[in-house]
Amino acid sequence: MDFAAELKSLKDQIRYRSRIVTPGVFKNIVISGMGGSGVVGRIFAEIYSKFPVVVVHDYHVPDFVDSNTLFIAISYSGNTEETLSACEEAEERNASIVAITSGGSLARKNCQVIRIPPGLQPRSALGYMLMPLVNTFLNPSQEDIERTHLILKEMDENHSLASKLASEIFKQERFPVVMASSPYRSVAYRWKTQFNENAKILAFSSDFPELNHNETMPLKLSYSLDRFYFIAIKPESQRIRKRVDVTQLVTERTFTAVEPIGDTLLQKLFYLIHLGDYVSYELALLRNIDPSDVSLIEELKRKLQ
Ligand code: PA5
Numbered sequence: 001m002d003f004a005a006e007l008k009s010l011k012d013q014i015r016y017r018s019r020i021v022t023p024g025v026f027k028n029i030v031i032s033g034m035g036g037s038g039v040v041g042r043i044f045a046e047i048y049s050k051f052p053v054v055v056v057h058d059y060h061v062p063d064f065v066d067s068n069t070l071f072i073a074i075s076y077s078g079n080t081e082e083t084l085s086a087c088e089e090a091e092e093r094n095a096s097i098v099a100i101t102s103g104g105s106l107a108r109k110n111c112q113v114i115r116i117p118p119g120l121q122p123r124s125a126l127g128y129m130l131m132p133l134v135n136t137f138l139n140p141s142q143e144d145i146e147r148t149h150l151i152l153k154e155m156d157e158n159h160s161l162a163s164k165l166a167s168e169i170f171k172q173e174r175f176p177v178v179m180a181s182s183p184y185r186s187v188a189y190r191w192k193t194q195f196n197e198n199a200k201i202l203a204f205s206s207d208f209p210e211l212n213h214n215e216t217m218p219l220k221l222s223y224s225l226d227r228f229y230f231i232a233i234k235p236e237s238q239r240i241r242k243r244v245d246v247t248q249l250v251t252e253r254t255f256t257a258v259e260p261i262g263d264t265l266l267q268k269l270f271y272l273i274h275l276g277d278y279v280s281y282e283l284a285l286l287r288n289i290d291p292s293d294v295s296l297i298e299e300l301k302r303k304l305q
Contacts, residue, residue, distance in 0.1 A: 016131045025068070031055050034057055069096070078104020102115065126273065144266050148270050162275055167286065179211065181208040219247065
């Protein structure tokens with residue numbers, strides 16, 4: 001499947017009805033994963049707070065992991081060493097294990113395995129990896145899912161906003177800095193990682209209100225400020241909107257505003273995720289770069305074996 005077709009498959013991925021069978025009793029959730037799979041845990045942890053959710057992007061699990069933990073290992077390939085290592089540790093601690101994967105060693109584990117379709121780049125399979133968590137813990141209505149499908153379909157047909165952003169970043173040879181606030185901080189991070197992997201440029205994410213306590217000074221006084229392209233995802237909260245306005249005022253900087261579209265969190269979240277997918281994809285095309293190429297990541301993994 002070419003990369004454009006992978007992007008277009010997101011609207012169908014969100015119809016993926018798979019659910020996790022949760023243990024009768026658990027007190028916390030730990031989600032482990034790296035890169036395109038790991039970001040799924042971040043997104044979920046930001047939108048779900050009925051239980052403590054800790055996301056691990058590393059080899060080891062926190063000390064508190066025990067038989068009261070629901071441990072969810074997410075790896076598209078099923079072969080990522082950090083995720084497999086964390087999963088083994090969680091097994092040793094008697095946690096309840098769930099694996100979300102398209103195959104590999106993770107699929108062969110003696111645990112609940114949610115098998116997702118293979119053949120995509122991991123970062124293009126976000127819907128398949130996120131929806132089992134969303135279906136299980138947030139239980140969206142069918143109407144919500146269908147409306148989200150429609151919003152994504154419309155973007156597949158017309159993503160002129162993404163093209164415009166990509167072209168501005170490209171023409172000015174800037175590095176994107178994506179700023180957001182709850183519940184979209186992890187979306188800003190996803191944009192950063194999509195810029196990295198698809199368009200092969202350095203990019204950064206940052207969040208309000210925390211950035212008002214550190215990055216605000218360099219936003220006015222750093223060197224090379226003209227090398228960055230600042231994007232601010234429109235905050236849900238009035239107070240944070242005021243912060244974004246006042247930050248631009250005191251730093252004399254302009255942020256390009258991006259507004260979520262939709263009526264529910266699911267719709268807005270996926271709209272923003274997909275917009276970031278398209279901006280990074282369009283930027284890759286402008287740079288004449290293959291968005292699916294991750295050869296250096298693969299070479300690094302091989303050399304570590
Ligand atoms: O998007 C990618 O290709 C990477 O970020 C991978 O997701 C990352 O290397 C981890 O691999 P996997 O998703 O197979 O666990």
